[in-house]
Amino acid sequence: MIRHLLRVVWNRRRSNALVAIEILLSFLVLAAVSTLVIYYVDNYRRPLGFSYDSVWLVSIDMNASQVLQGQPVEPGAQQGTDGLEDSPAARRARVAQLLQLLSGLPDVEAAAAATNAPYSPGSSTSRFDVKGRPVRFGTARTTDDFAAALRLDMVQGRWFGRGDDGSAWRTVVINQRMARELFGNEDPVGRFIEEDRIPKPDFTPRPRMKVVGVVRDFRKAGELEPASNFVLQRAQLEDPALGPVVPQTLVVRARAGAASAAFEEQLVSKLRAAAPTWTFKPVAMSLARDRVLRRYVPVVAAALLVALFLLMMVALGLTGVLWLSITQRTREIGLRRAHGATGFDIQRQVLGEVLVLTVTGVAAGSCIAIQFPLLEIVGAVRTGVYVAGLAMSTALMFALTAACAWAPGRLASSVDPADALRYE
Amino acid sequence: MLRSYLKLAWKILWRRRFYTFISLFGIMVTIAVLVVASALLDHTFAPMPPEVRQDRTLGLFRARLVGKDSIDSTAVGYRLIDRYARNLPGVERLAIVSQAQTVLSYVGGHRVESRIRRADAEYWRVLDFAFLEGGPFTDQDVAGGSFVAVISASARDAYFGGAPAVGRVLEADGQRFRVIGVVSDVPATREVAYGDLYVPFTTQKTDAYRRELLGDFYALLLARSPADFPAIKSELASRLARAELPSREYDHLYAFPQTYFESVADDVFFDDQADRSHPERLLAVMAVAAFLFLLLPTVNLVNLNVSRITERASEIGVRKAFGASSRVLVTQFVVENLLLTLVGAAGGFVLATVVLWLVTASGVVPHAELALNLRVFGAGVAAAAVFGLLSGVYPAWRMSRMHPVEALKGAVR
Numbered sequence: 001m002i003r004h005l006l007r008v009v010w011n012r013r014r015s016n017a018l019v020a021i022e023i024l025l026s027f028l029v030l031a032a033v034s035t036l037v038i039y040y041v042d043n044y045r046r047p048l049g050f051s052y053d054s055v056w057l058v059s060i061d062m063n064a065s066q067v068l069q070g071q072p073v074e075p076g077a078q079q080g081t082d083g084l085e086d087s088p089a090a091r092r093a094r095v096a097q098l099l100q101l102l103s104g105l106p107d108v109e110a111a112a113a114a115t116n117a118p119y120s121p122g123s124s125t126s127r128f129d130v131k132g133r134p135v136r137f138g139t140a141r142t143t144d145d146f147a148a149a150l151r152l153d154m155v156q157g158r159w160f161g162r163g164d165d166g167s168a169w170r171t172v173v174i175n176q177r178m179a180r181e182l183f184g185n186e187d188p189v190g191r192f193i194e195e196d197r198i199p200k201p202d203f204t205p206r207p208r209m210k211v212v213g214v215v216r217d218f219r220k221a222g223e224l225e226p227a228s229n230f231v232l233q234r235a236q237l238e239d240p241a242l243g244p245v246v247p248q249t250l251v252v253r254a255r256a257g258a259a260s261a262a263f264e265e266q267l268v269s270k271l272r273a274a275a276p277t278w279t280f281k282p283v284a285m286s287l288a289r290d291r292v293l294r295r296y297v298p299v300v301a302a303a304l305l306v307a308l309f310l311l312m313m314v315a316l317g318l319t320g321v322l323w324l325s326i327t328q329r330t331r332e333i334g335l336r337r338a339h340g341a342t343g344f345d346i347q348r349q350v351l352g353e354v355l356v357l358t359v360t361g362v363a364a365g366s367c368i369a370i371q372f373p374l375l376e377i378v379g380a381v382r383t384g385v386y387v388a389g390l391a392m393s394t395a396l397m398f399a400l401t402a403a404c405a406w407a408p409g410r411l412a413s414s415v416d417p418a419d420a421l422r423y424e
Numbered sequence: 425m426l427r428s429y430l431k432l433a434w435k436i437l438w439r440r441r442f443y444t445f446i447s448l449f450g451i452m453v454t455i456a457v458l459v460v461a462s463a464l465l466d467h468t469f470a471p472m473p474p475e476v477r478q479d480r481t482l483g484l485f486r487a488r489l490v491g492k493d494s495i496d497s498t499a500v501g502y503r504l505i506d507r508y509a510r511n512l513p514g515v516e517r518l519a520i521v522s523q524a525q526t527v528l529s530y531v532g533g534h535r536v537e538s539r540i541r542r543a544d545a546e547y548w549r550v551l552d553f554a555f556l557e558g559g560p561f562t563d564q565d566v567a568g569g570s571f572v573a574v575i576s577a578s579a580r581d582a583y584f585g586g587a588p589a590v591g592r593v594l595e596a597d598g599q600r601f602r603v604i605g606v607v608s609d610v611p612a613t614r615e616v617a618y619g620d621l622y623v624p625f626t627t628q629k630t631d632a633y634r635r636e637l638l639g640d641f642y643a644l645l646l647a648r649s650p651a652d653f654p655a656i657k658s659e660l661a662s663r664l665a666r667a668e669l670p671s672r673e674y675d676h677l678y679a680f681p682q683t684y685f686e687s688v689a690d691d692v693f694f695d696d697q698a699d700r701s702h703p704e705r706l707l708a709v710m711a712v713a714a715f716l717f718l719l720l721p722t723v724n725l726v727n728l729n730v731s732r733i734t735e736r737a738s739e740i741g742v743r744k745a746f747g748a749s750s751r752v753l754v755t756q757f758v759v760e761n762l763l764l765t766l767v768g769a770a771g772g773f774v775l776a777t778v779v780l781w782l783v784t785a786s787g788v789v790p791h792a793e794l795a796l797n798l799r800v801f802g803a804g805v806a807a808a809a810v811f812g813l814l815s816g817v818y819p820a821w822r823m824s825r826m827h828p829v830e831a832l833k834g835a836v837r
Contacts, residue, residue, distance in 0.1 A: 018727050025720040061525075063630040086632075265530045272598040277629045279597055281526060298788050306457055310720055313450040317724040320446045324731040 005352045012325075016357055019321060023361030024368075026314045027397050031369045033307040034396070035389030036300065039381055043224050049175065049217035050118060050150035052285040054109075054259040056267065057120055058250040061279040062091060091246045094275060096237040098250065099143065101274055102267070107258035112145035113237070113247035118220055119288035120249050126231075128206070129196040130182060137178055137229035138220055141245055143237060147173075149251045157189035157213030160234040164212070171234040173213040178229040188214055207241075209233070222292050226382070259284070315404055322354065322408035333412050334420020343413030350409035351402065358401045362394055426759065433760035437767075440735070444764075447728055451768025452775055454721040454811065458714065459776035459796070459804040460783075465710075466800050467792060468613040469685045474551040475617055478683075480650050481550065482657075483616065484509060484643040485687035487679040489669070499523050500679055501636030502625075505643045508663045509679075512645065514652030519546040519644040524619050527597040529583070536582045538596060539618065542625035550646045551617055558590040558605035561624055569626035573601035576609050578791065579620040596621060599629075609791040615684055616642055618791070637670065637677060645681055657681050714807070722815045729761065729819035733826070740823055741831030750824035757823055761816030762809065769808035773801070 009016055064086055095113050102111035116122050117140070127136045146152070147159040155176065164171040169192065179188040193209040209231070218230040235247055254263050264282050271280045326333070333346055373386050437444045471478035487500040505520055512518075524539035548560035553574075561572050573594065580589045589603045601623055610617045625633075625641075633639055647656060660681060667677045680686075680701055689706035733740070743753065773796065780794040796804075 015727075015730055018723065018730060022720070022723045022727055025723055029720060063628065064632040261530070261533060261535050264535065265533075268528065268530075268598075276598070279525075279527070279629060281528065309453045309457070313453060313721060313724055316446045316449060317728055320443055321727050321731045324443075324734065328734050 001352075005349070005356055008349075009353055009356045015321075015325070019318070020357045020361045020364075022314060022318070023358055023397065023401065024365045026311060026400070027362050027365035027393060028369060029307050029310055030393035030396055031365065031390055033304060034392040035381065035386060036303065038388050038392065039226070039385050040224055040296075040300065042382075042385055043226055046219070046223075046227060047153070047217050048118075048219050048223065049153050049215055052118065052150075052289055054254045054256070055149065055285040056250075056252045056254065056264060056282050057117055057285055057288055058252060058267065058271065058280050058282045059120060060095075060248045060250065060275075061281070062246070062248065063277055063279060064091075088242070088244045088246050089240060092237045092242065095247060095250075098271060098274055099145075099237075101270060102250070102252055103145075105266075105270070107255050107263055107266070109253040109255045110145045110148035111250060111252045112143045112149045113235070114140050114142040114146055114249050114251060115235070115245065115247050116140050116220065117249045117251050118150070118218075119222055119285055119292050123220055128193075130194065132196065135178075135181060135229065137231050139231045139233060140220070141233045141235035141242070141247060143235055143247065146232070146251060149253045151253075152218065153216040155214050155216050156187070157211070159213055164234060165236060167210070169208045169210045171212055172209045173215055173232045174211055175215050175217050175230045177217070177227055178231060179211070179214050181229060222289055224293070224296055311400065315400060318401065318404040319407060322350070322405055323411065326350070326408045326412045329412075330415055330420045333415045334417045337415060337417035338421065346415070347409040347413040350412050351405050354401050354405040355398070358398055362397055366390060366394075429756050429759045430763060432756070433763045436736075436760065437764065440732070443728060443732060447725060447764060448768045448771060450721050450724055451765050451808070451811070452771040454718065455769045455772025455804055455808050456775040456779060457717070458807045459772060459800060460779050461714075462803040463776070463780055463794050463796065463800045464613075466797065466803075467611060467789075467794055468615075469683075470799060472614075474553045474607075474610065475614065476552045477550065477646060480647045482645045482647065482653060482681035483684060483687065484645070484679050484681060485615075485684065486690060487638050487677065489638060489674045490676040490678065491674040494673070496638055498638045499640045500643060501639030502633045502641055503635055503639075504637045504664075504667075504677070504679060505641060506634075508667060509643050509645070509660060512656050512659050514647050514649075514655050515645050516648050517546050517550050517644075517646040519550040519646070520544045520625060521547050521616060521642055521644070522625060523640045523642065525640070527621070529594065529596045531583055531594075538579055538582070538620035540596060540621040540623065541619040542623055542628060544625060547622075547644070550644045553607040553610075553617075556606045556608055557588060558603070560605055561622075566624040566626055570624060571599060571601045571627055572604045572624065574605040574607055574622040575603055576607055576620045578609050580606050582620075594621075599627065601627075611792040612790040613792060616644060637667075653681070718807075718811060718814070722811065725761075725811075725815035726818055729815065730822060733819060733823045736823075737826065737831045740826055741828050744826070744828035744831060753824040754817075754820040757820035758813065758816040761820070762812040765808050765812030765815070766805075769804060772808070773804060776804070 099111050099113055102108050116124060123138060124140065125136060125138050127134050129135070144159075144161050147154070152159070152173075154173075156179075157173075159173060160171045172193075174182070174188065182188065182193060183191060188211045191211050193211065195206060195208075215232070217227075218232065219225045219228075220230065235242060235245065237247075252267065264284065268280055268282055271278075336346065336349075337343075369390060373381070373383060475481070484500045484505065486497055487504055488495055488497045502520070505518075510518060521541055521543040524541050527538055527540045529536045529538065544566050545561060545563045553560070556577060558574075560574055561570065564570075565572055575583070575589060575594070580586060583589070583594045584592060589606055592603050593600055594603060595601075601621070607622075610619065612618050633641075645656060647653060657680070660679065664677050664679060669675075669677060680690075682690075682701055683703075685706070686701050686703040689703040690701055692709075693702045693705045740753065777796060780796070783789065784792055784794045
């Protein structure tokens with residue numbers, strides 16, 4: 001049966017090759033779309049690790065020369081217009097004052113500062129080598145109230161606080177994924193992250209990091225971000241070891257029932273009064289989240305819509321091509337019927353031929369699609385997501401071609417042998 | 425000759441309506457997608473009010489400080505523009521405008537978000553804004569740091585409920601501005617013109633910007649004619665080569681006078697060779713993307729066309745038997761296919777118009793007025809022609825190679 005099918009397909013190889021190419025190309029489109037959808041659905045289902053309700057992000061633009069970071073272009077340029085010394089330490093002191101002011105407000109439950117926060121633009125990624133293996137991670141420097149402001153989900157150890165003042169290392173809390181990557185199944189709490197020493201002349205080792213706790217996760221870019229490593233580093237604003245680092249994002253949690261536009265307005269007017277030369281941009285974290293999601297949705301929706309139209313076109317086209325090939329082969333089909341083949345047999349043959357073409361197209365398409373993860377062209381996508389994407393597109397492709405073959409198959413099975421043999 | 429081809433083609437299209445419909449559906453959707461994409465690009469890069477003198481305008485969009493192990497790349501700082509870009513030969517006007525920054529106001533308890541741009545007075549002379557009320561701020565306003573603002577029509581709606589705004593005062597980011605003019609809205613795709621509030625750049629909260637080589641400004645250089653572009657570029661390059669750098673960490677300072685498209689290409693293909701610009705790479709990527717997109721519809725149409733050859737085998741056999749050459753038959757079939765594609769393209773334009781109208785109405789791109797224009801129309805027709813040729817040539821070749829005797833019998837494999 002299969003040999004027979006292969007021979008029939010081979011005999012019409014020229015036009016069948018074109019159909020197989022069309023199936024290959026549609027399979028690639030399907031694979032791209034399925035992978036995209038599975039990727040985002042998979043990301044969306046994972047826990048965020050923080051709560052965004054009733055939280056405000058206030059990003060600060062300090063209206064000071066950015067790139068030069070304290071290096072004067074002209075003598076005396078460090079003097080700000082308001083007469084205050086504009087060094088990083090002075091800016092940190094000002095941030096500390098603002099935090100104190102906010103914590104004193106009756107409607108504020110917790111206020112913290114960080115170098116970056118969930119849904120805020122900008123991010124910081126870093127890497128180091130541990131036991132010869134590169135470990136990449138996102139990171140943020142945060143003050144002690146950060147966990148309370150975002151209600152981080154601690155699963156092991158503790159959050160950092162005043163008790164960590166004056167330590168000779170950086171106190172950090174990491175997410176579960178990072179803990180697994182660094183320490184496997186061992187208990188990470190109390191362990192140091194030992195960075196490899198690279199024998200290079202200009203290598204200066206970073207301060208050691210001590211892990212005091214583990215959070216379930218911390219997904220800085222929100223629901224659509226793929227699972228990734230994260231390290232939350234303690235920033236103590238009075239600590240001169242912070243060097244040029246100035247946390248420029250405030251994270252403020254309102255008390256239950258206090259979250260409103262009036263709360264935001266009050267927040268901003270207090271901040272403006274306390275630091276008139278700075279620009280404050282507050283945004284409810286739920287709104288920031290909406291915006292991040294809304295930036296993705298039109299792009300993904302447009303891609304899906306275009307893919308849907310392409311597939312509709314392919315479905316119609318394949319049906320048309322198969323239909324024409326059936327009318328052209330009426331005599332052949334009539335002969336088979338005359339030899340005793342049933343209508344069901346004929347329909348099975350039509351379907352079988354299409355399946356042979358689909359297998360060819362999908363196999364070739366998989367060879368192409370598999371290159372993307374192998375050559376690490378799209379690094380962010382996990383292998384599991386890829387496999388699921390390919391499986392889903394294979395299933396869809398077979399369903400699509402089988403559906404296209406159904407109506408022409410019916411036509412073929414209803415051929416009357418006597419008429420067919422006379423057909424010209 | 426051509427007329428008889430077209431007549432024949434028209435007849436054949438009507439004979440098998442189902443297949444004509446399938447083919448037309450594919451062509452329509454394909455052309456519509458390409459037209460929508462080119463309309464979006466056109467809306468971002470092509471000249472349109474208020475950027476009416478774009479043909480002789482170059483911009484400074486990016487400045488780069490390059491060191492041994494670091495490259496800093498941001499918009500241009502005021503100090504770079506003021507110190508190195510003024511009085512370039514061949515430049516008629518130099519306008520300075522900041523990147524749009526989001527600022528907040530609270531109007532009657534409601535949160536109003538606006539995009540503020542800080543500019544100089546030349547900005548109003550390089551660009552041609554349509555004033556609905558009042559007028560622009562002047563050189564004196566900029567020099568004196570007057571708190572005056574030109575606002576957009578939608579900002580007028582947000583702050584004053586649409587009532588006449590000139591002379592009234594608004595508050596944004598804790599600063600109070602007197603409105604002196606109202607301009608019509610500019611689409612959010614226009615990088616140098618889009619905004620809600622336009623104020624003198626001297627109203628910034630601190631004067632830190634005056635010390636920045638890298639900052640958040642753009643400069644627009646209006647040349648006397650495009651012929652002056654090379655001289656402007658080389659003069660600025662030689663001035664920057666001698667520039668005083670902020671620290672020994674850095675070796676070079678670069679800023680290229682370029683079109684906005686070129687600057688986007690540079691951002692996409694950011695490389696260590698920061699002294700070159702690569703617009704051709706972005707064009708190539710766009711062309712390849714369009715080609716890949718066309719691939720599936722083309723194969724689909726080729727398949728349909730090849731199948732339909734069978735249907736016309738007897739016609740081809742007769743024509744061959746009476747001595748029609750392969751060339752004639754190929755031409756005939758390609759013309760037929762071009763006609764089909766162009767009819768499909770017409771449908772594609774209608775579909776694209778609907779999609780563009782929907783996108784405009786949805787407000788995904790603020791203030792965008794997406795529509796077909798001559799450039800977009802031309803791009804669509806060109807795409808349809810390429811599509812028609814690609815999908816017509818192979819089936820025509822197959823058809824012309826049919827053996828007349830077999831063709832007459834109607835047997836093809």
